[in-house]
Amino acid sequence: xxxxxxxxxxxxxxxxxxxxxxxxxxxxxxxxxxxxxxxxxxxxxxxxxxxxxxxxxxxxxxxxxxxxxxxxxxxxxxxxxxxxxxxxxxxxxxxxxxxxxxxxxxxxxxxxxxxxxxxxxxxxxxxxxxxxxxxxxxxxxxxxxxxxxxxxxxxxxxxxxxxxxxxxxxxxxxxxxxxxxxxxxxxxxxxxxxxxxxxxxxxxxxxxxxxxxxxxxxxxxxxxxxxxxxxxxxxxxxxxxxxxxxxxxxxxxxxxxxxxxxxxxxxxxxxxxxxxxxxxxxxxxxxxxxxxxxxxxxxxxxxxxxxxxxxxxxxxxxxxxxxxxxxxxxxxxxxxxxxxx
Numbered sequence: 001x002x003x004x005x006x007x008x009x010x011x012x013x014x015x016x017x018x019x020x021x022x023x024x025x026x027x028x029x030x031x032x033x034x035x036x037x038x039x040x041x042x043x044x045x046x047x048x049x050x051x052x053x054x055x056x057x058x059x060x061x062x063x064x065x066x067x068x069x070x071x072x073x074x075x076x077x078x079x080x081x082x083x084x085x086x087x088x089x090x091x092x093x094x095x096x097x098x099x100x101x102x103x104x105x106x107x108x109x110x111x112x113x114x115x116x117x118x119x120x121x122x123x124x125x126x127x128x129x130x131x132x133x134x135x136x137x138x139x140x141x142x143x144x145x146x147x148x149x150x151x152x153x154x155x156x157x158x159x160x161x162x163x164x165x166x167x168x169x170x171x172x173x174x175x176x177x178x179x180x181x182x183x184x185x186x187x188x189x190x191x192x193x194x195x196x197x198x199x200x201x202x203x204x205x206x207x208x209x210x211x212x213x214x215x216x217x218x219x220x221x222x223x224x225x226x227x228x229x230x231x232x233x234x235x236x237x238x239x240x241x242x243x244x245x246x247x248x249x250x251x252x253x254x255x256x257x258x259x260x261x262x263x264x265x266x267x268x269x270x271x272x273x274x275x276x277x278x279x280x281x282x283x284x285x286x287x288x289x290x291x292x293x294x295x296x297x298x299x300x301x302x303x304x305x306x307x308x309x310x311x312x313x314x315x316x317x318x319x320x321x322x323x324x325x326x327x328x329x330x331x332x333x334x335x336x337x338x339x340x341x
Contacts, residue, residue, distance in 0.1 A: 001020055002020065002021050002022070002316065003018060003020055003026070003073050003075055004019050004022070004076045004315050004319065005074050005078065005105075005312060006078045006110075006308035006309060006310070006311035006312025007056075007077065007078070007092040007308055007311060008080050008092065008112075008307055008311045009052045009056065009092030010083070010084025010088055010112045010306060011084055011085055011088060011139075011306060012033040012037055012043045012048050013030055013305060013306040013307065014055045014056050014059055015028070015029065015030040015031070015306065015307045015311075016029050016059045016060050016308045017029070017307065017308030017311070018063060018064070018312065019309060019316065021316065022121060022312075022315075022316025022317055023121050023122060023313070023316075024122070025122055025309050026067045027064075028302070028307060028308060028309045030302070030305070030306075030308070031055045031059060032305075033051050034179060036051055037178070041168065041172050043085070045085045045087055048088050049088045049090070052091035053091050056092065060095065063308075071102075071105065074103070075106075075319070076105065076106050076107070076108050076316070077100055077106070077108065077315075078107075078108045078110050078311045078312050078314065078315020078318070078319070079093055079096035079311065079315075080092055080110050080311055081093065081111070081325075081329060081330070081331050081332070082111060082333070082334060083111075083333050083334055083335045084331070084333060085333070086331060086332070089332075090331055093329070093331050097327050100327060101327060106319070106324045107324065107325050108315040108318045108319050108323060108325070109325045110315050111152075111314075113140060113142075113144075113335060114146075114149075114150070114314055115310040115313070115314040116271040116272050117133040117144075117146055117271050118149070118310060118314035118317070119298055119309065119310035119313055119314075120269060120271070120296050120297070121313050121317075122303065122309060122313050123299055123300070123303070124296070127269075127296065128267075129146065129147055129148050130145055130147045130263075130265055130267075131146040131265065131268065132144070132145065132155070132260065132263065132267065132268045132269070133145075133146040133269050133271070134256060134270040134271070136162075136163050136164065136252065136273075136274035137163075137274060138162060138164030138165060138179075138273060139162055139165070140158075140162050140272060141157070141158040141164075141217070142155075142157050142158070143155045143156040143213065145263060146269070149314070149318055150318060150321070150323060154335075155259055155262075156213035156214050156215065157214065157215065158214070158216060158217065159214055159216050160216055160217065160218040161216075161221060163217055163248060163274050164180075164272070164273055165217070166217035166221050166248060167179070167184055167248075167274070168180040168181075169221045170220075170221055170224050170240075173221070173224055173225055174187075174224075174228075174237050174241070181273065181274060181276065184244065184245060185241075185245065185277050185279065187241035188238065188242040188244070188245045188279065191238035191239055199243045199246060199247060200223075200227050200243055201220060201223045201224070201227070201243055201244065201247045202223065203247070204216060204217070204220060204248075204251045205251060210258055210261065210262075211262065213258045213259055213262065215251060216251075217248060220244065220248060224240060224244055227240065245277075249279065252280065253283055253284070256268060257291065260291065266293045266294055267293065267294045267296075268284075268288070268294065268296070269296045269297065270284060270295070270296070271297060271304065272304060273306075274304075275304045276301040281297065284297070
C-alpha cells in the first residue's frame with residue numbers, strides 16, 4: 001500500500017488529504033475562505049495567502065490524526081505548484097518542503113488543472129487515454145486533449161471571462177450573494193418557464209464554424225446588464241438566472257460536441273467548480289446519451305472544488321512515473337509546466 005499526502009493552496013481553499021494507492025481517500029480536510037472574501041465579491045490575493053498560512057498547519061495535524069497515520073508511512077508528498085496565486089502557492093510549497101526535509105519524503109509537483117481531471121480516479125477506474133478534459137471553474141473555461149499523466153494539449157480556451165467569473169459577475173449585477181454559482185442556480189431552478197417563451201439573451205459565438213472551438217462569456221454578462229437597464233420595476237431575477245444559465249451552458253454542450261467531432265475522441269471528463277451545478281450535470285448526461293460518448297465527472301461535489309484529494313490522487317501516478325522534484329522547485333501562475341522550468 002502506498003500512502004500519499006496532498007497539499008492544495010492555489011487560491012481560496014486550504015486543503016490537506018491522505019490518499020491510499022491513488023484511489024482510496026483516507027482523510028480530507030478543507031478550509032474555505034468564501035466568507036472572508038465575500039465582502040469583496042472575489043478573491044483578494046494577500047488575504048488568501050494569509051489565511052492559508054494561518055490554517056494549513058492545523059489542517060495537516062487534524063488530517064493526520066483522522067487518518068491515524070504517521071509521516072513514516074507516507075511515500076510521497078503531492079503539492080499544487082501551478083497555476084494559481086503565487087503567494088498562496090508558496091504556502092503549500094513551503095509546507096511540502098518542510099515535511100520533505102524533516103522526514104525525507106519525495107515531493108511531486110502537481111498541475112492544479114490536471115488534478116481536477118484526475119480526481120475521478122477516487123470514484124472509479126480511470127478510463128484509457130486519451131480523454132477530452134473539460135475544465136469549467138472560476139478561472140478556466142478550457143478543453144484539453146489529455147494524453148497521459150503530465151501531458152495535456154490545450155484545444156479550446158476562453159477569450160475573456162471564464163464561466164465561473166461570469167456567474168460571479170452576473171450575481172453581483174443581480175445583487176445575489178457571492179459566490180455566484182449556487183446563488184444563480186437556486187434562482188434558476190425556481191423559475192417556471194412559460195411555453196414558447198424566448199430567451200432575452202443571444203446565442204453565444206453563433207458565428208463560429210465547426211472547426212473553431214472557444215469560450216466567451218463577457219458578452220453574456222453585458223447582455224444581462226443591458227436587459228436589466230431596459231426593464232421598469234422589480235427585475236425578474238429568477239427569469240434572468242434561468243436564461244443566463246441556459247445560454248451559458250448551451251455553449252459548453254456545443255463546444256464539447258465540436259471537440260468530439262474534431263478529435264474523434266469519445267471519452268469526456270468534465271471537472272471544476274461549475275460542475276457542481278445540477279443543471280449542467282443533467283445537460284451533459286443527456287448529451288452523452290444522445291450523441292453518444294463516455295462522460296465522467298466527479299459524483300461527490302467536494303471533488304469539484306479545490307481539494308487536497310485530487311492533488312494526492314494525481315500525485316500518485318506522477319510518483320509512480322518517478323516525476324520527483326527537489327526542494328528548490330518553483331511555483332507559478334502559468335498553466336504550462338514548461339514555462340516555469
